[in-house]
Amino acid sequence: MEGLLFSESDQIGDFALAVDFYELTMAAAYYYSSLNEKDMKKRGVFEMFIRRLPANRSYIVAAGLEQVLYFLMKMKFNDKQISYLKSHEAFRYVDRDFFEYLKKFRFTGTVWAVPEGTILFPNEPIIRIEAPMIDAQIVETYILSVINFQSLIATKASRLVNAANRKPIVEFGSRRSHGPQAGLLAARAAYIGGCTGTSNTLAGYKLGIPVFGTMAHSFVMSCKREEDAFSQFSRIFPTGYLLVDTYDTIAAVKKILGLGIDPHGIRLDSGNLLQLSTESRRLLDNAGHSQTKIMATGDLNENVIGNLIDMHAPIDSFGVGTDLSTSRDDPVMGGVYKLVAVKQYPASGIRKSSVYNKIIYKIKTSPGKQTYPGPKQIIRIIRNDKIKRDILALEEEGNNLKDGVPLLVKMIDKGKLACYMPSLAEIQKYHIQQLKLLPKIYKKLEFVSFPVEFGKKDQDDNSSI
Amino acid sequence: MEGLLFSESDQIGDFALAVDFYELTMAAAYYYSSLNEKDMKKRGVFEMFIRRLPANRSYIVAAGLEQVLYFLMKMKFNDKQISYLKSHEAFRYVDRDFFEYLKKFRFTGTVWAVPEGTILFPNEPIIRIEAPMIDAQIVETYILSVINFQSLIATKASRLVNAANRKPIVEFGSRRSHGPQAGLLAARAAYIGGCTGTSNTLAGYKLGIPVFGTMAHSFVMSCKREEDAFSQFSRIFPTGYLLVDTYDTIAAVKKILGLGIDPHGIRLDSGNLLQLSTESRRLLDNAGHSQTKIMATGDLNENVIGNLIDMHAPIDSFGVGTDLSTSRDDPVMGGVYKLVAVKQYPASGIRKSSVYNKIIYKIKTSPGKQTYPGPKQIIRIIRNDKIKRDILALEEEGNNLKDGVPLLVKMIDKGKLACYMPSLAEIQKYHIQQLKLLPKIYKKLEFVSFPVEFGKKDQDDNSSI
Numbered sequence: 001m002e003g004l005l006f007s008e009s010d011q012i013g014d015f016a017l018a019v020d021f022y023e024l025t026m027a028a029a030y031y032y033s034s035l036n037e038k039d040m041k042k043r044g045v046f047e048m049f050i051r052r053l054p055a056n057r058s059y060i061v062a063a064g065l066e067q068v069l070y071f072l073m074k075m076k077f078n079d080k081q082i083s084y085l086k087s088h089e090a091f092r093y094v095d096r097d098f099f100e101y102l103k104k105f106r107f108t109g110t111v112w113a114v115p116e117g118t119i120l121f122p123n124e125p126i127i128r129i130e131a132p133m134i135d136a137q138i139v140e141t142y143i144l145s146v147i148n149f150q151s152l153i154a155t156k157a158s159r160l161v162n163a164a165n166r167k168p169i170v171e172f173g174s175r176r177s178h179g180p181q182a183g184l185l186a187a188r189a190a191y192i193g194g195c196t197g198t199s200n201t202l203a204g205y206k207l208g209i210p211v212f213g214t215m216a217h218s219f220v221m222s223c224k225r226e227e228d229a230f231s232q233f234s235r236i237f238p239t240g241y242l243l244v245d246t247y248d249t250i251a252a253v254k255k256i257l258g259l260g261i262d263p264h265g266i267r268l269d270s271g272n273l274l275q276l277s278t279e280s281r282r283l284l285d286n287a288g289h290s291q292t293k294i295m296a297t298g299d300l301n302e303n304v305i306g307n308l309i310d311m312h313a314p315i316d317s318f319g320v321g322t323d324l325s326t327s328r329d330d331p332v333m334g335g336v337y338k339l340v341a342v343k344q345y346p347a348s349g350i351r352k353s354s355v356y357n358k359i360i361y362k363i364k365t366s367p368g369k370q371t372y373p374g375p376k377q378i379i380r381i382i383r384n385d386k387i388k389r390d391i392l393a394l395e396e397e398g399n400n401l402k403d404g405v406p407l408l409v410k411m412i413d414k415g416k417l418a419c420y421m422p423s424l425a426e427i428q429k430y431h432i433q434q435l436k437l438l439p440k441i442y443k444k445l446e447f448v449s450f451p452v453e454f455g456k457k458d459q460d461d462n463s464s465i
Numbered sequence: 466m467e468g469l470l471f472s473e474s475d476q477i478g479d480f481a482l483a484v485d486f487y488e489l490t491m492a493a494a495y496y497y498s499s500l501n502e503k504d505m506k507k508r509g510v511f512e513m514f515i516r517r518l519p520a521n522r523s524y525i526v527a528a529g530l531e532q533v534l535y536f537l538m539k540m541k542f543n544d545k546q547i548s549y550l551k552s553h554e555a556f557r558y559v560d561r562d563f564f565e566y567l568k569k570f571r572f573t574g575t576v577w578a579v580p581e582g583t584i585l586f587p588n589e590p591i592i593r594i595e596a597p598m599i600d601a602q603i604v605e606t607y608i609l610s611v612i613n614f615q616s617l618i619a620t621k622a623s624r625l626v627n628a629a630n631r632k633p634i635v636e637f638g639s640r641r642s643h644g645p646q647a648g649l650l651a652a653r654a655a656y657i658g659g660c661t662g663t664s665n666t667l668a669g670y671k672l673g674i675p676v677f678g679t680m681a682h683s684f685v686m687s688c689k690r691e692e693d694a695f696s697q698f699s700r701i702f703p704t705g706y707l708l709v710d711t712y713d714t715i716a717a718v719k720k721i722l723g724l725g726i727d728p729h730g731i732r733l734d735s736g737n738l739l740q741l742s743t744e745s746r747r748l749l750d751n752a753g754h755s756q757t758k759i760m761a762t763g764d765l766n767e768n769v770i771g772n773l774i775d776m777h778a779p780i781d782s783f784g785v786g787t788d789l790s791t792s793r794d795d796p797v798m799g800g801v802y803k804l805v806a807v808k809q810y811p812a813s814g815i816r817k818s819s820v821y822n823k824i825i826y827k828i829k830t831s832p833g834k835q836t837y838p839g840p841k842q843i844i845r846i847i848r849n850d851k852i853k854r855d856i857l858a859l860e861e862e863g864n865n866l867k868d869g870v871p872l873l874v875k876m877i878d879k880g881k882l883a884c885y886m887p888s889l890a891e892i893q894k895y896h897i898q899q900l901k902l903l904p905k906i907y908k909k910l911e912f913v914s915f916p917v918e919f920g921k922k923d924q925d926d927n928s929s930i
Contacts, residue, residue, distance in 0.1 A: 014671070018645040020637070020664040021678030025702055029684055033697050044687060084670045090678065090702055133687055140681075141665075144640035145648055152643075172485070175609035176797055178617075180483040181646035183610055199485040200606075205549045206479070213486030213555065216605075218804040219494055221827045222509060222598055232498050237490055237555055245831045270831040322797055331796035332641055332787055339683040362686045366710045366735040 016075040017084075019141040025090060030133040031098050044136045045341040045375045047125040048143060054155065055330035058442040058450060061158050061431060062118045062126050063189045064150030066421060068143050069411055072107045075139070079103070109135045111412035114378070115422070117154075117192050117431030118407060119438055121450050124378045124392060126151070126335065128408060130343070140337045149182065150189040152333035156302075156324055157193025158435065162443040163302040165309045168196035168317040170212050172297060173325025186325040192427050194435070195324075196317070207424055212319075214241035214267045214295070221246060227255050234261050241265035241295055244280070253280045257287045265293035267319070273298075274313045281314040295319060301329070302445055341375050372454070379404035387437050393455030481540040482549075484606045490555060495598040496563050509601045510806040510824075510840045512590040513608060519620065519795040523907040523915060526623050526896060527583045527591050528654045529615030531886060533608050534876055537572045540604070544568070574600045576877035579843070580887070582619075582657055582896030583872060584903055586915050589843045589857060591616070591800065593873060595808070605802045614647065615654040617798035621767075621789055622658025623900065627908040628767040630774045633661035633782040635677050637762060638790025651790040657892050659900070660789075661782070672889055677784075679706035679732045679760070686711060692720050699726050706730035706760055709745070718745045722752045730758035732784070738763075739778045746779040760784060766794070767910055806840050837919070844869035852902045858920030 034042065050060060077085075082099050085091055109131020120126060126147055129136050160169050171190035174183030180202075187203035197210035204211030215233050220243060223229040230242050230252075244252035244266050256263055266284075268276050273296050284292045296308070297319035305318055322328055343359045361373035377398030379391040382405065391404065398406055411419045422430070441448050499507065515525060542550075547564050550556055574596020585591060591612055594601050625634050636655035639648030645667075652668035662675035669676030680698050685708060688694040695707050695717075709717035709731050721728055731749075733741050738761050749757045761773070762784035770783055787793055808824045826838035842863030844856040847870065856869065863871055876884045887895070906913050 014667065015645060017667040017670050018639070018648060019666050020639055021666045021669070021676045022664065022681055023678075024666060025678050025705065026681050026684045029680070029698050029701055030687075032701055033688075042687065044683065046683070081670060085666075088669070088676065090705065093701060093703060133683075137681065137683060141640050141648075142645060145642055145645050148641055149643045149647070174483070174485055174606050175802075176613055176799070177610055178614045178643035178647040178791070178796075179650045180480060180607060180610050182614070182643040183483060183606075185644045199487065201484050201486045201489060201550075202479065202482040204486070204553070205482050205546060211486045211553065213488075213490050215494070216487055216491050216602065217831075218509065218511070218598075218602060219491045221804045222495075222507065222807055223498075233494050236494055236497055236558060238558060240490065240555065247830050322799070326643070326796045328797055331643075331791045332793055334641065334787070337640075339686045342687055365712050366682075 014081075015071065015142070016077050017081055018145075019138060021090070023138045023140055024085060026137045027102070027134045028091070028094050028098050030137065031101060034133070041345045042133050043130055043343040043345065044133045044339055045128065045130045045343065046136050046140070046337055047129075047340050047376065048127045048147060048335050048337045049125050050122050050333060050335050052334060053122055053447065054152065054327065054333060056445060056447050057155055057159070057330075058444070058448045059119045059121060059155070059158075059438070060151055060333065061154035061193050062114050062120055062147070062151055063116050063154035063192045064147040064185070065113050065116045065127070065411070067146045067150075067185075068113075068127070069111070069417065069421075071142055071146070072109075072111065072139060072412060073415065073417065075142075076106060077102050105134075105138075106415060107135050107139060108132065108415040109412070110410065110414055112408040113411050114407045115409065115427070115430060117427045117434060119387075119431075119434045120378075120407075121390060121452050123372060123452060124390065125376055125408060128375060130375070133342075144335055144337055146185075148333040148335045150185055150192075151335070152327045152331070153186045153189035153325065154193035154431070155333070156327040157190040157195050158431065159302045159445065160305065160318075160320055160324060161194035162435070163306040163309065163445060164318060167309070167315070169194070169305075170317065170319045171195045171198040171200070171321075171324055172319040173321035173323075174198075174200045176322040177325040183325065188424065190324055191424055192431055194428065194432060199319070209424065214265075215243045217243065217246050217269075226252060227259055230256050230261060231259055234263060239264045241267045241293070243267045243269060245269045245271060245276075245298075249276045250279055250283070253283050257283065257289075262289060263292050265295055265316075267295045267297060268315075269296075269298040273304075273308060273315065274311050277308075277313045277315045293317065297321070299323070306445060340373055376455075378407040380407055382437065385437060386439050389451040389453060391453045391455055397455050479546075480536065480607070481542050482546055483610075484603060486555075488603045488605055489550060491602045492567075492599045493556070493559050493563050495602065496566060499598070506810045507598050508595055508808040508810065509598045509804055510593065510595045510808065511601045511605070511802055512594075512805050512841065513592045513612060513800050513802045514590050515587050515798060515800050517799060518587055518912065519617065519792065519798060521794070521910060521912050522620055522624065523909070523913045524584045524586060524620070524623075524903070525616050525798065526619035526658050527579050527585055527612070527616055528581050528619035528657045529612040529650070530578050530581045530592070530876070532611045532615075532650075533578075533592070534576070534882065534886075536607055536611070537574070537576065537604060537877060538880065538882065540607075541571060542567050570599075570603075571880060572600050572604060573597065573880040574877070575875065575879055577873040578876050579872045580874065580892070580895060582892045582899060584852075584896075584899045585843075585872075586855060586917050588837060588917060589855065590841055590873060593840060595840070598807075609800055609802055611650075613798040613800045615650055615657075616800070617792045617796070618651045618654035618790065619658035619896070620798070621792040622655040622660050623896065624767045624910065625770065625783075625785055625789060626659035627900075628771040628774065628910060629783055632774070632780070634659070634770075635782065635784045636660050636663040636665070636786075636789055637784040638786035638788075639663075639665045641787040642790040648790065653889065655789055656889055657896055659893065659897060664784070674889065679730075680708045682708065682711050682734075691717060692724055695721050695726060696724055699728060704729045706732045706758070708732045708734060710734045710736060710741075710763075714741050715744055715748070718748050722748065722754075727754060728757050730760055730781075732760045732762060733780075734761075734763040738769075738773060738780065739776050742773075742778045742780045758782065762786070764788070771910060805838055841920075843872040845872055847902060850902060851904050854916040854918060856918045856920055862920050
């Protein structure tokens with residue numbers, strides 16, 4: 001019987017197998033092909049980027065890097081997993097040398113990435129990895145799944161925050177997230193994207209994200225009278241929010257006032273939120289409770305919130321669940337992880353020769369899936385405190401540009417952490433700074449194309465340097 | 466620095482906190498309100514069901530139960546978590562009795578559910594829990610997130626299997642799933658829904674699901690010539706599939722034939738799949754390789770596959786990624802978990818009195834969110850080996866119906882496992898049997914309404930029995 005979510009031992013090792021099987025067959029193929037070229041070591045340069053933005057988005061928010069770095073530094077295979085692989089029919093003709101190699105495998109590559117919270121555009125690398133081909137290949141699925149998902153949710157959260165015009169948004173979506181871990185990762189990404197907090201208690205416990213909760217319909221329903229629920233709850237939680245829509249919202253607000261409760265807040269969860277918030281505000285103000293907050297929840301998204309804001313609904317904060325935690329209007333960040341160059345070095349012990357020190361740019365030409373060759377850097381041009389445009393240049397070209405900010409920084413150097421890891425609060429702050437730098441037009445809920453220029457050398461194919 | 470995915474200790478305890486915070490505030494409210502009624506014990510009956518089907522679906526496939534049962538039997542809170550809760554501002558006025566209670570908390574409820582793989586319709590309970598109010602409330606988020614997600618993916622897989630007309634479908638979507646755990650759970654659910662296997666190696670290792678993989682573009686690109694990639698790969702993996710679309714699909718098939726390789730299979734990943742599969746088949750057949758399989762991948766979904774099948778494309782199997790693992794066209798299973806009855810019993814030590822043994826049916830009347838009161842059973846009426854209709858009856862009414870099959874069975878009895886846990890292969894077989902029982906019209910890709918009748922007593926509100 002499988003919980004799947006929390007086997008008690010060897011979790012890191014288990015997640016090392018969270019890869020598409022072809023990464024492992026490729027690893028074996030690389031292993032034997034490098035044996036065929038004994039005097040040469042190949043290192044691959046891979047970049048993760050998106051080809052197209054999710055629907056109606058003008059930018060994405062990079063997120064998930066911390067989990068990826070942790071994984072890269074910790075992943076390894078244990079004996080039980082290697083026995084499983086050995087027993088797989090596909091590996092029938094693979095000899096024990098490869099499995100001995102896997103047993104000792106640790107990631108030894110170098111990683112550049114944009115800091116979490118960075119605003120990015122299509123074709124711009126979120127992460128770039130230079131590593132022996134096997135190391136770079138074997139981590140593909142894990143990197144994609146973590147960064148695609150968290151960036152998807154951080155992007156959605158950022159849209160919601162833009163729509164809400166500085167009113168707080170709390171992430172409430174764990175029940176519709178794609179499993180418990182997705183709920184936790186969504187809470188993290190939503191916070192990076194600017195949400196005030198989450199309802200996910202584990203995210204508070206593990207990550208220090210502010211955790212919020214109100215009361216449930218079932219509690220109201222379990223009491224004999226709605227009044228009993230309100231008075232019992234506010235006795236125990238004087239700073240809690242009372243849920244008023246179980247039977248009739250306005251009647252419930254009147255009951256609260258009739259009981260003489262001074263509620264910290266009320267939550268509206270259904271019906272016409274403009275009308276109900278206006279009427280509730282009026283009732284509360286007339287009874288002297290102008291400090292009482294009104295929170296709205298119930299299938300909200302950026303369009304509904306934008307409309308409520310436009311119509312000046314007297315709502316103080318929003319709880320957004322399903323639409324945020326699944327990025328419901330477009331649940332896919334289509335990030336890909338592509339080989340952009342192969343570097344060839346002489347193997348140790350072989351006398352150095354300039355012939356071997358070469359870099360070959362790689363390009364894929366499948367219809368609709370072309371890649372831009374070469375290791376790249378993103379140069380962001382900022383004028384008058386606003387992002388003007390980005391230049392996507394080859395690494396060495398980008399590093400030599402005098403103007404602009406290079407966005408990719410070294411995070412792991414030959415398998416070891418090489419950067420400061422910011423706290424989640426710092427990441428959120430950085431994203432909010434990024435939003436301030438972004439011209440208003442890109443914060444609209446409809447797509448507006450941002451100018452990304454390609455550096456001069458960028459279209460060369462198979463050029464050797 | 467947080468991996469979040471595999472902290473090495475105390476995993477079960479950690480996931481006990483994977484709840485919306487309001488489940489815990491509610492728990493405290495129930496705790497103190499039950500103290501106020503010292504002579505009475507309340508048990509809640511909650512049902513999880515969907516109000517509406519995901520887009521264009523005519524049925525859903527229940528999945529995720531095994532993980533839920535495991536969680537219910539194992540979940541508990543540890544000291545560190547309880548310290549975290551104590552320190553939360555909302556619990557400022559909650560005394561230590563409640564936290565002592567939480568420390569000893571184990572789930573003691575009784576659980577009925579439909580077996581995984583069951584075909585269900587709106588309003589039909591997937592799971593019903595009868596438990597002390599706290600036990601039933603505290604597990605809500607976890608149950609919803611696991612069952613919503615796996616049922617969503619099993620349903621999507623079942624659609625794909627219907628569209629593919631018995632040709633095998635392999636789940637390839639981990640890189641776009643909502644995090645690594647979602648990838649693992651999606652592989653499980655897709656297999657339940659009828660997929661042949663997955664690319665997720667962890668799903669093979671942990672769950673015994675058949676694992677498939679072919680070769681990657683990056684391997685082709687890392688070799689000097691495409692031919693080198695084909696010959697190296699097929700030497701190591703003679704039963705592997707060769708990926709032919711990195712540069713030019715038809716040219717690649719010709720290269721394979723020119724090398725004298727007898728390929729087990731080829732994979733097409735882009736372009737016009739009808740045209741490319743037809744031309745590749747012709748080339749392979751003409752060269753005497755009529756045994757070579759053709760697999761198609763690349764942004765497939767049930768509509769594309771249905772069209773390819775209709776046009777008799779000579780494709781032997783399909784790999785479906787993003788659309789399957791995120792249920793892209795509708796990424797939300799909107800299951801809810803609602804209180805349908807409260808049972809009141811005398812507390813132990815109090816003399817039994819019939820007054821106390823009562824059940825109160827509960828109904829919520831928020832606009833658009835009404836619930837059907839009372840604990841329910843689903844009775845499935847089968848005629849000539851086809852599902853004719855379902856009757857959604859009150860539990861005692863349903864159990865007395867002479868005709869039809871009751872779908873909900875007892876899975877946990879007072880906290881202890883009370884059922885046989887089928888293997889994943891058995892679950893898949895059961896779902897395929899269910900599909901055979903389902904009239905063809907409900908297997909179309911457009912919504913067709915299935916008749917679910919409500920039992921007679923079902924609309925009574927607050928009736929006591």
